Amino acid sequence: MVNKNSPLPIYYQIEEEIKRQIDSGELSPGEMLPSEREFAEKYAISRMTVRQAITNLVNEGLLVRQKGRGTFVQRKKIEQELKGLTSFSEQMRSRGMEPSTKLIEFNVVQASERVARALQVNIGSEVYELKRLRLADQMPMALETAYLVQENFPYLNKEVAKGSLYEYVENTIGVSIDYATQTVDASIANKFEADALEISEGDPVLVIHRLAYLSNEKPMEFVKTIYRADRYTFSVDVKR
Structure with missing residues (x-):
C-alpha cells in the first residue's frame, strides 16, 4: 500500500x-x-x-x-566457476536446463593476425568462423564467435555446429580436450549483440576470450563469448 x-x-x-x-x-x-x-x-x-x-x-x-x-x-543468476573446462551444453545440463544453439553464421575466412597467432597458423590461412547464439530453456544466454583450425574438424558442417563442439571433438573425432586459457572482461552490448541476446543496447555484458587446446597440445578453438550480465556471474576460489 x-x-x-x-x-x-x-x-x-x-x-x-x-x-x-x-x-x-x-x-x-x-x-x-x-x-x-x-x-x-x-x-x-x-x-x-x-x-x-x-x-x-x-x-x-x-x-x-x-x-x-x-x-x-530477475531470475537467479547462473554462477559459473572459473575452474574446470566444460562446454556451455555441459554447464546448462548440470543445472537442469536444456541447452540449444542457433547458428547465425558459418564461414571459412582468412585468419587475422590475432586469430593466426592464437591458433598457431599463418596469417591468411583459412579457418572456420562460427557465430552462435547459445540458449538455455530457449532463453538467450550467450553469443559466441569461434575460430577453428580446419584440419582439426575434417567433417565440420552446419548441423554439427548447432550442437556441442566439445562433444563432437571427444565423442565423434575421438580426440581429448586438455585445457584452456581464458580472460574475463566487462563491456556493454552493441546493437547486434543486444538484438541477439534480447537485451537493450548499452546493457552490461561479460566477455570471455578462451583458447582451448587438444591433448596433442594443438589449439582447438579461439572463441569470444558474450554473456548476459543479468543472467551470469563468474566465481573463482582463491587460496593464500
Whole structure:
C-alpha cells in the first residue's frame, strides 16, 4: 500500500512493496510486472514516480527490462566457476536446463593476425568462423564467435555446429580436450549483440576470450563469448 501522508517518498514505498511481493512469492522469478500505467492507476500516482521506483530496482538487480517485452522479476543468476573446462551444453545440463544453439553464421575466412597467432597458423590461412547464439530453456544466454583450425574438424558442417563442439571433438573425432586459457572482461552490448541476446543496447555484458587446446597440445578453438550480465556471474576460489 502507498501512504501519501508518509514522510517516505512514494517511489521508495513502491520499491518496498515490490520487494515484499518478491520475498513473499507473490511475484515469482521470471514473472512480468504490471505496466507503469497499471501501477500509476492502481496507486493514483504519476508514471514518472513508478518509473523511478522500477529503475532503482533494475539497478539493484532485482528486476530486469527486456526490450520490447516489459519488466520482469530477475531470475537467479547462473554462477559459473572459473575452474574446470566444460562446454556451455555441459554447464546448462548440470543445472537442469536444456541447452540449444542457433547458428547465425558459418564461414571459412582468412585468419587475422590475432586469430593466426592464437591458433598457431599463418596469417591468411583459412579457418572456420562460427557465430552462435547459445540458449538455455530457449532463453538467450550467450553469443559466441569461434575460430577453428580446419584440419582439426575434417567433417565440420552446419548441423554439427548447432550442437556441442566439445562433444563432437571427444565423442565423434575421438580426440581429448586438455585445457584452456581464458580472460574475463566487462563491456556493454552493441546493437547486434543486444538484438541477439534480447537485451537493450548499452546493457552490461561479460566477455570471455578462451583458447582451448587438444591433448596433442594443438589449439582447438579461439572463441569470444558474450554473456548476459543479468543472467551470469563468474566465481573463482582463491587460496593464500
